[in-house]
Amino acid sequence: MQIKYNKITFNSYLDFLQLLQSYIGTHEENRLFALKQKDLLNKPKEILLLWLNTHAFRVPKVINSKNFLTHIGVVTNFLGLFALIVGFFTGMGLLSYNGQEPINIIYYLFFAMMLPFTSMILTLFSIFSRGKLLEFLTLLSPLYWIEKVFTFFSFKHQFDLLKDSISTKLQKWIFLKRLQLLALLFSIGLFVALIVMVVSQDIAFSWSTTLNVSSQCFHDFLVTVALPWRDIFPSTIPSLELVEMSQHYRLGEKLNSSMVAHADKLGEWWRYLAMATFFYAILLRILFYWVASYILQYVLEQEFLALAGVNRLLREFTTPFISTKASDSEKHLPIREENRTHLKAFKAMSQDQYSNVIGWNFMFDEIVLINDVKNIKVSSFDITGGNHTFEEDEKVAKEAKERVLLYVKSWEPPTMDFVDFLEELIHNKAVKEVEVFLLGTSENAYEYSKKELAIWNRKIEGLGSRKVWIIDAK
Amino acid sequence: MQNSTKREYNYPKFAVVGHPNKGKSSIVSSLALDDSIQIGDTPGTTQVKRGFPLKVDGKIIYELFDTPGFQRARRILAWLNKQEPVSADKRADVVRAFIFAHQEDERFRDEIELLEPIMDGAGIIYVVDASKPYGPEYEVEMEILRWCGQPSMAILNLIGEDDYREQWKSALGHYFRMVRTFNPLTTTFEDHISLLESMSQLKEEWTEPIKVAISILENLHKEKRIETINAIILNMQKTLSFVYKQSIKGQTATSKEEASSKEKYQQKIVHYEKIQRKAIEEIWNHKGMEKIEDSLVLDEAGLFSKESASIFGLSEKELIVTGASAGAMSGLGIDLLFGGGSLFLGSFIGGAVGGLGAKFGFNNLYEVKILGRKVGKRELTIGPMKNLNFPYILLGRALYHSSMVAKRSHALRESLTLDDKTFYTEQIIDSEMRKRLEKVHVILRKGESVSDELLDEYKKTIQESFKKLM
Numbered sequence: 001m002q003i004k005y006n007k008i009t010f011n012s013y014l015d016f017l018q019l020l021q022s023y024i025g026t027h028e029e030n031r032l033f034a035l036k037q038k039d040l041l042n043k044p045k046e047i048l049l050l051w052l053n054t055h056a057f058r059v060p061k062v063i064n065s066k067n068f069l070t071h072i073g074v075v076t077n078f079l080g081l082f083a084l085i086v087g088f089f090t091g092m093g094l095l096s097y098n099g100q101e102p103i104n105i106i107y108y109l110f111f112a113m114m115l116p117f118t119s120m121i122l123t124l125f126s127i128f129s130r131g132k133l134l135e136f137l138t139l140l141s142p143l144y145w146i147e148k149v150f151t152f153f154s155f156k157h158q159f160d161l162l163k164d165s166i167s168t169k170l171q172k173w174i175f176l177k178r179l180q181l182l183a184l185l186f187s188i189g190l191f192v193a194l195i196v197m198v199v200s201q202d203i204a205f206s207w208s209t210t211l212n213v214s215s216q217c218f219h220d221f222l223v224t225v226a227l228p229w230r231d232i233f234p235s236t237i238p239s240l241e242l243v244e245m246s247q248h249y250r251l252g253e254k255l256n257s258s259m260v261a262h263a264d265k266l267g268e269w270w271r272y273l274a275m276a277t278f279f280y281a282i283l284l285r286i287l288f289y290w291v292a293s294y295i296l297q298y299v300l301e302q303e304f305l306a307l308a309g310v311n312r313l314l315r316e317f318t319t320p321f322i323s324t325k326a327s328d329s330e331k332h333l334p335i336r337e338e339n340r341t342h343l344k345a346f347k348a349m350s351q352d353q354y355s356n357v358i359g360w361n362f363m364f365d366e367i368v369l370i371n372d373v374k375n376i377k378v379s380s381f382d383i384t385g386g387n388h389t390f391e392e393d394e395k396v397a398k399e400a401k402e403r404v405l406l407y408v409k410s411w412e413p414p415t416m417d418f419v420d421f422l423e424e425l426i427h428n429k430a431v432k433e434v435e436v437f438l439l440g441t442s443e444n445a446y447e448y449s450k451k452e453l454a455i456w457n458r459k460i461e462g463l464g465s466r467k468v469w470i471i472d473a474k
Numbered sequence: 475m476q477n478s479t480k481r482e483y484n485y486p487k488f489a490v491v492g493h494p495n496k497g498k499s500s501i502v503s504s505l506a507l508d509d510s511i512q513i514g515d516t517p518g519t520t521q522v523k524r525g526f527p528l529k530v531d532g533k534i535i536y537e538l539f540d541t542p543g544f545q546r547a548r549r550i551l552a553w554l555n556k557q558e559p560v561s562a563d564k565r566a567d568v569v570r571a572f573i574f575a576h577q578e579d580e581r582f583r584d585e586i587e588l589l590e591p592i593m594d595g596a597g598i599i600y601v602v603d604a605s606k607p608y609g610p611e612y613e614v615e616m617e618i619l620r621w622c623g624q625p626s627m628a629i630l631n632l633i634g635e636d637d638y639r640e641q642w643k644s645a646l647g648h649y650f651r652m653v654r655t656f657n658p659l660t661t662t663f664e665d666h667i668s669l670l671e672s673m674s675q676l677k678e679e680w681t682e683p684i685k686v687a688i689s690i691l692e693n694l695h696k697e698k699r700i701e702t703i704n705a706i707i708l709n710m711q712k713t714l715s716f717v718y719k720q721s722i723k724g725q726t727a728t729s730k731e732e733a734s735s736k737e738k739y740q741q742k743i744v745h746y747e748k749i750q751r752k753a754i755e756e757i758w759n760h761k762g763m764e765k766i767e768d769s770l771v772l773d774e775a776g777l778f779s780k781e782s783a784s785i786f787g788l789s790e791k792e793l794i795v796t797g798a799s800a801g802a803m804s805g806l807g808i809d810l811l812f813g814g815g816s817l818f819l820g821s822f823i824g825g826a827v828g829g830l831g832a833k834f835g836f837n838n839l840y841e842v843k844i845l846g847r848k849v850g851k852r853e854l855t856i857g858p859m860k861n862l863n864f865p866y867i868l869l870g871r872a873l874y875h876s877s878m879v880a881k882r883s884h885a886l887r888e889s890l891t892l893d894d895k896t897f898y899t900e901q902i903i904d905s906e907m908r909k910r911l912e913k914v915h916v917i918l919r920k921g922e923s924v925s926d927e928l929l930d931e932y933k934k935t936i937q938e939s940f941k942k943l944m
Contacts, residue, residue, distance in 0.1 A: 031531060168923070308708070322694050323529040324506040326540075361611045386610040390552060411606045411634075413495045416545035416581070441607055443636055455495075 004056050005049050008301045010174075014065040016052050017165055020309035023058045027316045034317035044305060044314055051313065063165075076178060083182040087189020095197040102206035102248055105269055112190055112277040113225070119183060120288055123176060127295075170303045173296040180289035187281035194277060198270045205269035206248035215244040222272065228279050236271040354378075354435075355402035360418060361385040361409055370407065370439055373446060384421060397424035403433045410438035410448030414459040426465045434468045436460065448473075486536040486680040487596035488673060489523075491588050493615065494543030496603045497631040497658060500885035502526055502540040504658035505666060507759050509884040523587045528687055535687045536680075539596060541588035547614040550585055554621055566623040569593060589622065597676045598626035600650065605634030608641045616649040625676035627652035629669075652676070658885035663695055699944070701757045702880065703936050706872045707929070709750035713743050714865055714918035717857040727854045739856040747868070751875055758879050760890075858921045865915045866903070869936070873902065877943035902939040910935045 005012035025033075033051060034040075040047040094108050125133075197203060207218060219240045223230065226237050238246070242265055304310075357378045359367040367381055384393045404425060408418070425434050438448040438456055453472065460468050490498045503509065506526035527537040550572060557568050570593055576582040592598055598619050602612065619626060628650040630639050639655065646653045654672050656665060667688055674684030718739035722731050755761065859865075878890060903911070914932040917924050924932070 035531065311704070319697065320530045320690075321532075322690055324526060325508055326506070326524045326526050361609055363610065385548075387613065390548065409609065411603075412493070412609070412611075415494060415543070415547075416584075417548055420546070441636065 005052050008045060008049070008297075008304045010300065011065045011069055012049065012052060013166075013300055013304050014063055014068070015056070015059045016048070016304060017307055018062055018065075019052065019055060019059045020307055020313075022060045023055060024309050024313065025055075025316075027319070028321045028323070030313060030316035031319070031321040041318060045301065047317060048304070048310065048313065076181070079178075079182055080185045083185040084189040087186035087191075088193045089189075090186075091190040091193020092197065095194060095201075095203060097201060097203045102204040102246075102266060104208050104248070105205050105246075105273060106207050106209060108273055109225075109276060112187075112194075112273065113280040116183065116187060116281040116285060120284060123179065123288060123292075126172070126176060167303055167306075170296075170299055173292065173299045177289070177292040177296045180285060180292045184282065184285040184289055187277065187285055191274070191277045191282060194270065194274055198267075198274075202267065203270070204266040205273070206246045206266065207243070208248040215240060215247060218247075219243045225276060226272070229275050233271075233275060236275045238269060238272055242266075242268060353403060354405040356396075356400045356404045357381040357407070358396060358400070358404060359383050359407040360421070361412065362407060366442075367407065369442070370446060373442075376405075385418065393421055394424065397421060397428060400425055400428055401430035401432075403435065404431055406434055406436045407439055408436055408456070410440045410452040410456070413455050419459070419463065422463065422468065426463070426467050431467065436468065436470045437473075438470065484679075485534050486673075486677070486683050487539065487591060487594070488536065488599050489539040489541055489588065489591040489596040490599045490601060491541050491592070491615075491619070492543060492601035493603075493612065494545070496543070496601045497633055497885075498543065498601050499540050500658040501599075501601055501629060501631065501656065502538050504661050504883045504885040505538055505669070507884050509760055509762060509886075521584075521587075523591055525591075528690070530690055535683055535690065537596075539591040541591070542584035544588070544615045544618075545584045546581060547585070547611075547618060550582065551614050551618055554618070562623070565621045566593065569618075569621050589618075592619075592622045592624050596624065597673065597680070598622065598624050599673070600626060600628045600646075601631055602628065602642055602646070603633045604630035604639045604642045604655070605632045605636045607638050608645050612645070616646075620649060626650050627654065627672060627676060629653075630655045632657050659883055661883050661885075662881065667691065698757050698880070699937070699940065702754050702876050703933055703940060705750050705753045705757065706869070706876065706936060707933060709746055709872065710865065710868060710914075711918060711924070713746050713859070713868060714915060715858045715921050716742060716746070717855055717921065718742060720854045722852045722854045725852065731854060735854050735856050743859075747871070750872060754872075754876050755879055758882070759884065760879055760882060858919050860919055862915075865911070865918075866908075869903075869911070869939075873936070873939055873943055876940065880944060902942045903935075907935045907938065 005015070024030075030051075033054065034047065037047055037050060040050065090111060094111060095103055097103055219238070222243070223237060230237055246266055246269065357367075357371075357376070357380075359370075359381060362370075362383060363386075364383060367383065370376075371378055371381075382396045384396050406422075406425075408414070422434065425431050436456065438452060439446045440448040440452070453470070456470055460470055490502050492498050502524075506528075508526065521542055523539050523541045525537050525539050527534040529535070553572055554568055557571070560568060569589060573586050573589055573593060576586060600616065600619060602608075626649075628642075628646040630642055630646075630653060632639075632655065643653055652672055652675065654669060656669050670684055670688050670691070674681045674688075716739075718735055720731065720735045720738070722728075727735070875892060878892060882890060910931055914924050914928055917928070
C-alpha cells in the first residue's frame with residue numbers, strides 16, 4: 001500500500017472529508033480492518049490515517065486537494081510577495097528624507113510598532129470571539145478584502161465548496177495564520193526598507209508632536225518600549241541628551257541650529273528604530289505566526305476527529321461486529337398466479353350424491369358433529385390420515401368409487417402425505433370425482449377463510465387433475 | 475475428520491421445526507433480527523434449511539436453523555418402526571440410517587433437510603399454531619422428534635385470534651420438557667431474551683454460551699438505541715441550523731424568488747428527515763420496510779402541516795413557557811456580561827419578550843428571515859428555523875418513527891403504519907426536559923455550534939424520552 005497520508009495535514013483533512021461523504025464501509029469491513037491493526041486501536045489519529053490510506057483510491061475529486069492546495073499556495077505566495085513589497089515601499093515612504101525636515105520617528109514608530117501591536121490585539125480578540133463579533137473583526141482585516149481576489153480565479157468554485165464544507169473554527173484559524181504570515185512579510189519589508197535607507201542615505205531623525213510632551217517623558221516612554229532588549233543592547237537606547245536635541249518644531253523655515261550642530265548624532269536613532277521594528281513587528285509576529293500555526297494544527301486534528309462519520313468509524317473499529325444473518329442466500333419459491341378453475345359451488349349434499357365420505361386427519365366424533373352442523377346426511381364415512389396407517393388409508397382409497405367427498409381441516413395446509421392419498425384416489429379408475437370440502441374450526445362454525453381456500457386451491461391446481469374439485473361454500 | 479470438525483464448532487445449535495405454515499420462518503426471522511427471510515402463506519415456502527448464526531467478529535455463538543415443514547411424517551415413522559427394535563440410546567442412529575438411506579429420495583427432501591441439523595447436534599424447537607385446535611396428526615411428528623434424542627422445547631405461536639394453548643399444552647407436555655408461548659409478530663426485545671433463556675436450559679453445556687449471546691444482544695440493543703439518538707441529534711443540528719441561500723437578480727427578492735426559495739428550504743429539511751429515517755431503519759435492520767403514513771400528519775409534506783404541529787408540537791401554553799425560557803436564556807447572556815449588575819433585568823425582559831413572541835407566533839408554523847448580502851451580489855437567505863415549535867415537531871416525529879421501527883418485529887412483512895394520532899410529544903418530554911432541550915435549540919437557531927457539554931446533556935434528555943417510548 002502506498003502511504004500517501006502519514007500525518008494530519010490540510011491535504012489529508014480535505015481528502016478524508018470527501019471520502020467520508022462518499023464512502024464509509026460497513027461495520028463488518030471496518031471491524032475487520034481494525035482487527036488487523038490491533039496495536040492502533042487506542043490511537044484514533046493513526047488508525048484513521050491508515051484507513052484513509054487504504055481507501056485513498058476511493059477519494060472523490062470534487063475538490064482536488066493537491067491541485068487546490070497548490071492554487072491556494074500560489075495565491076498566498078503572491079499575496080505574501082505583495083505584502084513584502086508594500087511593506088518595503090511603506091518603509092521607503094516613511095524614511096524618505098528631503099533634506100529640509102528630519103524624519104519624525106513617532107510617525108515611523110506608529111507603523112513599525114503601534115500598527116502591528118494593534119493588529120495583534122485584534123487577532124487576540126478574534127481568537128476569543130465567535131459569531132457576529134468574529135465576522136465583524138474579520139471585516140476589519142485587509143486580508144478579508146484581498147481574499148476577494150480568489151473569486152476571479154478558476155478554482156473559485158472549489159474555494160466556495162471548501163468554505164461550505166469546513167467548520168467556522170477551522171476557517172478562522174486558517175485565516176488567522178495567513179493573516180500573521182502576510183503581516184510578518186509586511187514588517188520584514190518595512191525592516192529591509194529601514195536598513196536600505198539607513199545604509200544608502202544620510203537620514204536625520206527627530207521627534208515632533210503637538211502634545212505637550214517633555215523630553216524626559218518621551219525618553220521614559222522610549223526606555224519602557226525598549227524593555228525587551230534594553231539590557232541586551234543598551235547602546236540602542238537614545239540618551240536623554242539625544243532626545244532633547246532631537247525635538248523638532250516646525251515653526252520657522254529652517255532647522256534648529258542645535259540640531260544642525262549635532263547632525264551626526266541624529267542618525268543614531270536608526271538603531272532604536274531597527275530594534276523596535278525587529279522586536280514588535282517581526283519577533284512578536286513570528287511568535288503569533290508560530291502560535292497560530294500550532295493552534296491551527298491542533299484545530300485541524302480536532303476537526304479531523306470531529307468530521308461527520310468519524311465517530312461511527314471509530315465505534316465500528318472498536319465494537320465487535322455482530323451478525324445474525326444467514327450466510328447462504330435464500331431459494332425463493334416461484335410466484336404463481338392464482339387460477340380458480342378447480343373451484344365448485346357448494347350445493348346441499350347428501351349421501352345420495354356421494355359414494356364415499358372421507359375425513360382427512362379428523363377424529364370420528366368430529367365428523368359426526370360436522371355432518372350434523374352442515375346437515376349432511378350420511379350413513380357411513382371413513383377416516384384417514386392422522387394416526388391411521390398407510391395400509392388403512394390405501395384400503396379406503398382403493399374401495400372408493402364414483403363421487404368422493406373429502407373433508408379436510410382448512411387451517412392445516414395440504415402436506416405431501418395428503419397429496420399421496422389424494423393421488424391414490426385419483427389413480428383409482430372407479431373414482432370419477434373427488435370434492436374437497438374445507439372445514440374451519442368448530443369455534444368459527446366450520447367456516448374457512450379466503451386465504452385458506454387460496455392455499456388449498458393452489459395445491460390442488462398443482463396436481464393438474466380434472467377429477468379433483470374444491471367446494472367453494474362461500 | 476468429521477469428529478474433529480464437530481469439536482471445533484461446539485456451539486449451541488437450534489433447529490426450528492414443525493408442521494408447514496406454523497410460523498417457523500417468522501420465529502427465526504424475529505430471533506435472527508432479519509426481515510429478509512421469505513415468509514409466505516403457501517406451505518413449503520422454506521425449501522431448504524438455512525442457518526442463522528449469531529456471530530461476533532466471525533465467531534459463532536449459537537446458530538438457529540430455519541427448516542422446511544414435515545411433509546411425509548407418517549412414512550418416516552413407519553420406516554423407523556419397521557427397523558429392528560433398538561434401545562432408546564440407539565434410536566438416533568436409526569434416524570441417521572433413515573437420512574443415509576433416503577439422501578437421494580426426492581420424496582423425503584424436506585424431512586432430510588429438517589432432520590440433518592438435529593442429527594448434527596441441534597436442539598429442537600418445535601413450533602405449533604396454538605390459535606388452532608390440536609390434532610392427532612402432530613403426534614407422528616413429535617414421535618419422530620423423540621426418536622432423534624435431542625433436547626427439545628415447544629413454542630406456542632398464536633397466529634390467529636383464537637387461543638387453544640391449554641389444549642396444546644396438555645398434548646405437548648407428553649413430548650417436551652418445556653413449552654413456551656412466543657408470538658414472533660408482537661415480540662419485544664424482552665420476549666426475545668426470555669426465549670433465549672429458556673433455550674439455554676435445554677442442555678447444561680449451552681447455558682454459558684447462551685448467556686454470552688444474551689449479553690451480546692443486550693449490548694447490541696443498547697448500541698442501536700445510542701446510534702438512533704445520534705442520528706436524531708445529527709438531523710436536529712442540521713435542520714435547525716440550516717440556511718438556504720439563493721442569489722437574486724434585483725435589489726430585493728421578488729415574491730416568486732421568495733416563494734421558490736421557501737419551497738427549496740422546506741424540501742431540503744424534508745430531505746434531511748428522510749435521510750434520518752432511512753438511517754434509523756438501517757440501524758434496526760429494517761431495510762426493505764415500506765411505510766403507510768397518515769397523509770396529513772406523518773408523510774413528507776406533513777412536516778410543515780398544522781396537523782403535524784398539533785400532534786408533535788407543543789400546546790400554546792407550553793409554547794409560551796418555552797418561549798419565555800428561551801428568551802430568558804438570551805437575556806441571561808446580557809446579565810452575565812454585566813456581571814449581574816443589571817439585576818437580572820435582561821433575563822426578565824428576555825423571558826417576557828420570548829413568551830409574548832411565542833404567543834403571537836404560535837399560528838405561524840414556520841418563520842423565515844430574509845437577510846444577508848454579500849459584497850458584489852445580493853443573496854436571499856432563509857433560515858435558520860426560528861419557529862419555537864418546530865424543533866419539537868421534528869423531535870416528536872423522529873422519536874415516534876424511531877420507537878415504531880425499534881419495536882417492530884423482523885417477522886412482520888406488512889407495511890409499517892405511522893398514523894397514531896394519540897401520540898403527543900408532551901407525553902414524553904416534560905417541562906424540565908424541555909428547558910434542557912431549549913438551551914441547545916436557542917444556539918442552533920442562532921446558527922452557532924453547540925458545546926460538547928450541552929450536546930451531552932441534550933443527548934441524555936432525548937435518550938430519556940426515547941426510553942419512555944420503548
